Amino acid sequence: MKIIVGVKRVLDYNVKARVKADKSGIELQNVKMSMNPFDEIAVEEALRIKEAGHAEEVVVVSIGPTASQETIRTGLAMGADRGILIETEELLQPLAIAKLFKHVIDKESPGLVILGKQAIDGDNNQTGQMLSALTGMRQATFASKMEFEGSDVLKVTREVDAGLESIRVSLPAVVTTDLRLNEPRYAKLPNIMKAKKKPLEIIPVADTGVDVTSKLSVVEVNEPPTREAGVIVSSVTELVDKLRNEAKVI
């Protein structure tokens, strides 16, 4: 079985996002960019599945600008076998991304696709679900555990609002990762060197023939309203008094 893993290059999660002065988006010049943390978890899970003997090949796919090659190389350094970049300088919406993934899947026929549940830039949490709907592959989102039951059935434990639930899906399937699925490995230096020689295919988005136009547009991006600074109280007694008599919330 082949596993496709999606990876996205995003603003590093330790960097505070700053809105551009012209309100067109977030400042991404001269800031640290990294692999979306949920995608690191996806790569790690794919590698563990391969190491457990359930898969033969892990292919890392990114859709984005030229610099996304670095993100793919990170996945290859972790241990993935090869990479595919669908290159576009445009910021695409999840529907277009899902259609481009489908384009790759139609060619590659994977048994399993693992994506992060959301990217920490747009916070959309859509691509995996859309890909499942477009391809007819089964859907298991927000995974915190994946267990094979034979070669073509997967039991997935999912993080839901009230706790955990588990579902059984037949393969092929699309799984999206939640935080506690695993702890991703760090790429070791020799593997980073080796990753430079692994195959990375670059496909211009125009060559896919996929319609990536979107009817959803960003009008403007603003800073959120800031909270006014509060007061420091000196004791628990004063705190309880303020909550009872000033804020009137208890």
Next chain:
Amino acid sequence: MNTLILAEHEDGELRAATLSVVACARQLAEHSAGEVHLLVAASDAEGLAAKAAALPGVDKVLVATDAAYEHELAENLAALVVKHADDYEHILFAETASGKNVMPRVAALLDVSGVSGIIEVKSADTYVRPIYAGNALATVRSEDAVKVITVRPTAFDAVASAGGSAAVDSVDAADIDAGVSFVGQELSDSDRPELTSADIVVSGGRGMQNGDNFSMLDEIAGKLGAAVGASRAAVDAGFVPNEYQVGQTGKVVAPNLYLAVGISGAIQHLAGMKDSKVIVAINKDEEAPIFQVADYGLVADLFDALPELSTALEAG
């Protein structure tokens, strides 16, 4: 044009999140001069249909019955919504684990963009949604014929649960996908209110040091009728289960009172609670970022402050 909402329910009751989505739908209906319809999918929908019909501002309730709807599997719910999607301008879901699971499927099957987690309606086609963990707010416009949206429940005041009298229509169930099935669930057995709809939330962070110490928060939560939450650091450290997590990647809450204990205030945690009406922080580190968003801050060792707080609440 009309708005369709997929209702969420459990144990025979509508989820509070759905009541907030109805409030959002009423705003959209004012812009579009349309009706608000609620779609209830359940294995036994009779009691639920009556409760849905009683929501003020709901004009019609559509009821689809099939045993397969009991477990909210995305494939089955999305197929049902798409089957009945004709003639709607807006299709709304709550931004919950269930709504997030289904909405993008419906959007993709209708070949339109999905709009995730809106917090404000500017007009029939323009909405505000947080991006970058709430560090920025994007105003987005959809020119799709049908707008498929998840609504952040904390951003809209829930409608009342009674007072309306909508018509109830039975509709056909959609085909059921045999390739996916529900296995089981492990839900927290807590008699506390649900985190995302509680009026008061008491949360602990890494400063709690271990899971046993959360009993101190439990005691206070009991006295306040509050839910108990946690930071990601506390969940990752194994102090409490993941469903306690408040933050960008956990639950978004906006209670009247949020009490953060031993929580430093990482960006990703603030994203999940900064819309709370009153925020209280108890932390021994006076430099902790949580104090920058707190209305009331107490610089103290939580192991001194919590017992004192518990006693003070009793005296009330």
